[in-house]
Amino acid sequence: MHYALLHPVSSARLRFRFHRDSSFCSRSKLTTVYPVGTSHDFRKRILCSNTGIPMRAAIFTSTAMDLGGIALVLAGGFVVLAAFAAGISLAFQPTWVVRWVQKAQPDVFFLKPTEDKVISLTVDDAPHPDITPQILDVLRENDCKATFFVIGENVDQWPGLVERIHTEGHEVGNHTMQDAASWRLSPNEFLSQLIVTEERITKYFTVDVSGRQIKWFRPGHGFYTRWMLEISKAQGYKVALGSLFPLDTLFTAQAWLISKYLLWRMHRGAIIILHDRQPQKHQTIEVLKMILPVLKRKGYDVMIFHMKCALRKHPEQTKVLSGLNFCTLWEFWVR
Numbered sequence: 498m499h500y501a502l503l504h505p506v507s508s509a510r511l512r513f514r515f516h517r518d519s520s521f522c523s524r525s526k527l528t529t530v531y532p533v534g535t536s537h538d539f540r541k542r543i544l545c546s547n548t549g550i551p552m553r554a555a556i557f558t559s560t561a562m563d564l565g566g567i568a569l570v571l572a573g574g575f576v577v578l579a580a581f582a583a584g585i586s587l588a589f590q591p592t593w594v595v596r597w598v599q600k601a602q603p604d605v606f607f608l609k610p611t612e613d614k615v616i617s618l619t620v621d622d623a624p625h626p627d628i629t630p631q632i633l634d635v636l637r638e639n640d641c642k643a644t645f646f647v648i649g650e651n652v653d654q655w656p657g658l659v660e661r662i663h664t665e666g667h668e669v670g671n672h673t674m675q676d677a678a679s680w681r682l683s684p685n686e687f688l689s690q691l692i693v694t695e696e697r698i699t700k701y702f703t704v705d706v707s708g709r710q711i712k713w714f715r716p717g718h719g720f721y722t723r724w725m726l727e728i729s730k731a732q733g734y735k736v737a738l739g740s741l742f743p744l745d746t747l748f749t750a751q752a753w754l755i756s757k758y759l760l761w762r763m764h765r766g767a768i769i770i771l772h773d774r775q776p777q778k779h780q781t782i783e784v785l786k787m788i789l790p791v792l793k794r795k796g797y798d799v800m801i802f803h804m805k806c807a808l809r810k811h812p813e814q815t816k817v818l819s820g821l822n823f824c825t826l827w828e829f830w831v832r
C-alpha cells in the first residue's frame with residue numbers, strides 16, 4: 498500500500514499559504530508545492546500520476562501544518578535548550594562564565610580575579626540561635642573569617658549573635674528584613690527594608706566606612722535589578738553575590754555532597770555562598786568541618802602574604818588578618 502500526504506501548510510500571519518503534497522512508495526518520494534486554492538481532487542490526481550501510484554491503491558492522509566505553529570515549536574525548542582544551558586551553568590558554575598559576568602557587571606562583586614589561592618566565605622540568612630554559634634565555633638577552630646549576611650527580622654531576636662559575629666572579627670552584611678526575593682519588592686519597600694535592617698545592625702556596632710570597611714548588601718534570593726543597584730549604591734552599599742553556590746538551599750542533610758561539590762569546583766578568588774537557617778543548619782556546620790581542613794592542606798593559606806599588601810595600608814588589622822585561609826569580603830576587596 499502507498500501513502501500520499503496532502504499538507505495544507507499555511508500561516509495567515511506571514512500571508513503565505515500553499516499546499517505541499519508528498520507521496521511515499523517503495524521507489525521514490527516526491528514533494529510538490531501548489532498555490533493555495535488548488536482543488537484537493539486535482540492535487541490527488543497529479544500526485545498519483547507523477548508517482549505512478551494507482552488512485553485506488555493510495556491512502557491519502559491530510560495533515561494541517563501551520564508555519565506559526567512550527568515557529569512556536571522551534572522557539573520552544575530554543576527555550577528548552579537555553580534552560581538546559583542555564584541549568585548546566587547553575588549546576589557547575591564554570592569559573593570562566595562567572596569571570597565574564599564579573600567583567601560585564603562591575604557594580605556587583607562575584608569573585609576576585611586573581612591567580613592567588615585566596616577565597617572568601619559568606620553565610621546567608623543569619624543569625625540563627627542554634628546554628629550561628631556552631632558556625633562561629635568551627636570558624637574559630639580553623640582560624641577563618643567569614644561574612645554573614647543577616648536578616649533584619651532575626652537581628653533583634655538574637656542580638657547577642659550579631660555582636661559575637663562582629664567581635665570575633667567577621668563581617669556583617671545587609672540581607673534585608675526577610676528572606677524573600679528582593680526583586681519582588683517595590684523600590685520604596687526595598688529602600689525601607691535596607692534602612693531598617695541597617696538600623697538594627699548598627700544598634701550593636703557601626704560599620705567603619707572611612708576607608709577600612711565596606712557596607713555589603715546581598716539581595717534576597719540572589720537576583721538584582723538596576724534600580725536595586727542604584728538604591729543600594731545611594732545608601733553606601735556595595736552589592737556582593739558570589740561565584741560558588743552549592744545549591745545548599747535545595748538540599749538538606751547532604752553535607753558530604755555539598756562538600757565534595759565545593760572542593761571540586763573551588764577556584765582561586767572564589768566567593769562561596771552557604772546558608773545557616775533551617776533546615777540546612779547542621780549541614781552547613783558539617784560542610785565547614787569537612788572543607789576547611791582540606792582547603793588548608795591544599796594550600797589555601799597563602800593569604801598571609803597577600804594580606805601584607807592590605808596590612809601595609811591598615812596595620813591595625815594585623816591580628817584579624819593573620820593566619821586566614823578564608824577571609825571576609827572586605828579583606829578580599831582590599832588585597
Ligand SMILES: [Zn+2]
Pocket residue numbers: 621622672676677717718
Ligand atoms: Zn537569603
